[in-house]
Amino acid sequence: MIEGHPQQPKRRAEILVARLSQYIRDGVLKRGEKLPPEVEIASNEGFSRSVVREAILRLQAAGLVETRRSVGTFIIDMPPPQELRLGPESITTLEEVLHLLELRISLEVDTAAMAARNRTDGELADIQQALQAMKEPDPRKPGIAIHADFQFHLRIARASGNRYMFDIMKHLGTKLIPRTQMNSAYVSNEDRLTYLEQVHHEHDSIFGAIAMQSPESARAAMYLHLNNSRERLRRAHMAKLSPYHAE
Structure with a gap:
């Protein structure tokens, strides 16, 4: 479901957080759904599992996902727009x-x-x-x-x-x-x-x-x-x- 993209010159966890957040905004990953397993995200996105875990921790800290023990990680909120629209x-x-x-x-x-x-x-x-x-x-x-x-x-x-x-x-x-x-x-x-x-x-x-x-x-x-x-x-x-x- 999640296709790989070339890496940008940023910290890998930040890249993955931005990428997963965009998937949620675009509806590829929907609120209430469970994230794919770590190993699947790592394989599809071209990151190590440690980077995937770090990215998920950051999404948890931002209140976007919730991890339920022995069940999985679920999307619970929509990320804010990338730009604050106060121009x-x-x-x-x-x-x-x-x-x-x-x-x-x-x-x-x-x-x-x-x-x-x-x-x-x-x-x-x-x-x-x-x-x-x-x-x-x-x-x-x-x-x-x-x-x-x-x-x-x-x-x-x-x-x-x-x-x-x-x-x-x-x-x-x-x-x-x-x-x-x-x-x-x-x-x-x-x-x-x-x-x-x-x-x-x-x-x-x-x-x-x-x-x-x-x-x-x-x-x-x-x-x-x-x-x-x-x-x-x-x-x-x-x-x-x-x-x-x-x-």
């Missing part, structure tokens, strides 16, 4: 931007606490560098402040010590930062400068808590910043549409 084409409305901020709240609040607990002096210096670049952007380089804002949050994720936090943040990219929507929402330059002053103050609080290695303070500062970002964006757009609807 610019999928985030086009105010509601979608607000939903993304809610995702960030659930993700970054604990990330900040972990960064306060785990960060190194070098990682703290990297976060501070992004903070300074955000406050003093080069006027000759449009978008540099947005990039620095993203780097500030990305470097906090790296300092958390959890590579999955970092990978998710890196994948989302600068679309995490609602600054472009805010810039277009504010009519006057004075309103925009007030907004930037508030954002810088919130970032300073996050950095200070991480510098002091206070997880609870970092958690509170990140929540305040992201929640405020959500409310500022919502109110600015409502005010732009109709001043009578602004809160």
Whole structure:
């Protein structure tokens, strides 16, 4: 049932995990069915039985298969898509931007606490560098402040010590930062400068808590910043549409 393919320059167990996951996505292997025996997978795919066992252990850890003693290994879930579909084409409305901020709240609040607990002096210096670049952007380089804002949050994720936090943040990219929507929402330059002053103050609080290695303070500062970002964006757009609807 399972046909062999030429190996790629990756670790063999990872190759086999990716291959079996794709078979499940494609319906070659279906939820509820039992995987072929180890010896059959090894023969068909061109791997040793030890590699097959390692791959199955990884699928178990991911919650995709379940091994029942003396019965076999059964497929119990569908693998996620290979790519997280959160590109610019999928985030086009105010509601979608607000939903993304809610995702960030659930993700970054604990990330900040972990960064306060785990960060190194070098990682703290990297976060501070992004903070300074955000406050003093080069006027000759449009978008540099947005990039620095993203780097500030990305470097906090790296300092958390959890590579999955970092990978998710890196994948989302600068679309995490609602600054472009805010810039277009504010009519006057004075309103925009007030907004930037508030954002810088919130970032300073996050950095200070991480510098002091206070997880609870970092958690509170990140929540305040992201929640405020959500409310500022919502109110600015409502005010732009109709001043009578602004809160």
